[in-house]
Amino acid sequence: MREYTEQEIVRREKAEKLRTKNIDPFGSKFDITSDSKTIKELYGNLTNEELEEKDIEVVVAGRIMTKRGKGKAGFMNIQDRYSQIQIYVKYDNVGEDQYEIFNDSDLGDIVGIKGKVFRTHMGELSVKAFTYTHLVKALRPLPEKYHGLVDVEERFRRRYVDLIVNEDARRVAFTRPKIIRSIQKYLDDLGYVEVETPVLGTVLGGATARPFTTHHNTLDIDMYLRIATELSLKRLLVGGMDAVYEIGRLFRNEGMDRNHNPEFTTVELYKAYSDLDDMKKVCEELFRKVIYDVLGTYVINWKGHDLDFSKPFKSANMIDLIREKVGIDFSKDMTLEQAIALAKEHNLELKEHYKVGHIINAFFEEYVESTLIEPTFLCGHPIEISPLAKKSKDPRFVERFELFICGSEYANAFTELNDPMDQRKRFEEQINEKNLGNDEANDMDEDFVEALEYGMPPAGGMGIGIDRLVMMVTGSENIREVILFPLMKNKKEGE
Secondary structure, three states, X not given: OOOOOHHHHHHHHHHHHHHHOOOOOOOOOOOOXXXXXXXXXXXXXXXXXXXXXXXXXXXXXXXXXXXXXXXOEEEXXXXXXXXXXXXXXXXXXXXXXXXXXXXXXXXXXXXXXXXXXXXXXXXOEEEEEEEEEEEEOOOOOOOOOOOOOOOHHHHHHOHHHHHHHOHHHHHHHHHHHHHHHHHHHHHHHOOOEEOOOOOEEOOOOOOOOOOOEEEEOOOOEEEEEOOOOHHHHHHHXXXXXXXXXXXXXXXXXXXXXXXXXXXXXXEEEEEEOOOHXXXXXXXXXXHHHHHHHHHOOOEEEEOOEEEEOOOOOEEEEHHHHHHHHHOOOOOOOOOHHHHHHHHHHXXXXXXOOOOHHHHHHHHHHHHOHHHOOOOEEXXXXXXXXXXXXXXXXXXXXXXEEEEEEOOEEEEEEEEEOOOHHHHHHHHHHHHHHHHOOOOOOOOOOHHHHHHHHOOOOOEEEEEEEHHHHHXXXXXXXXXXHHOOOOOOOOOOOOO
């Protein structure tokens, strides 16, 4: 059993002292009438004389963050979901019993205050307590005020503490749902319908990624946590739901770094009778709306670059950019042997399943990707890396874009492949890749091919990584900052 620190022992003793006063250390329902934000918005411009004249009574609650004073009067700052507000507690106003409870309180305790809004002699908007109610005893002390949780790993592992002591963590946590609501409103207003599709499936598809595998005991079958929502959503287009989207969690059994978490959130959307150009318009307008809705401006600074989202996004072709950076022209027909020789000359890593298209993409990732700073639609992807997109006029390439900003991908869109015969052939090529060692390749999804055989309208589709979008809007440089409970390594015993 863990040994308690001296502070933890004292706090437990105080909890028992409260019980002797018939006060539950862990409280019960408490009705509030206001909060720090409302008080500051409504009364922040009033003088103390005006406040006294209005005689404004409020009931607030929050966690004690600071406390000072001696004798028969003291101040404390309590924190609610919005911010902190100062409370003035005086023996003459609350009485002996309540003042003793205030004196015994610790930082981290949660309290309720009934009082009146006023300004101190120093001019700070505050609440003068007339009723002090203990609500919850904190049995562990908060981290030291000026250093907080210094260990970054501990910040993410004990997010509940991080949210208490880190104002920026709270800002990000409350901004994320605003971003999601903005996305939903934009798509809803365009006539898209939000839907839900299965998280568990028996076929791997919709993206190139390694899955998490589980087992369903009743059916005695292995299943995957979804790596994409694409194939389910396109089935709905076949069924006549001609504009759909889903905001949901995806799971990819891959590495973890500043931009990747194995469990992450995307929005995927599909629109019948549209194409890649329509998806460009939706993508550009969606980013512009979200940024303005949340920040009130179209200009943001991200990774040291000032980006103006009121301007049209750039468009560029993958092979054109490679030619500019490396001097190799992949627009001309090239044998696999020639492409391999070029890759070896440029020290690119080659895998057993690679074809010419994979090598083109490898050149892009090595020499071009990090140079795309302004919002840029990257087009002209090789067919080998795009098994679900419609072919371009040049059948070596597909109608696809990826949106890059400051060297990272934020969106991926296709003119969707709706030819069931071509789709079956693409799946078969994916199976061949898997047999050659590509454990990220798609499975054959017979049911999806069957759905296409009933006829899927021409369509455009797009996926946007919400976590990366939240990172950019909030200025967070690590994906774990924007996920409330990111995956963490297990703590070793004794740490």
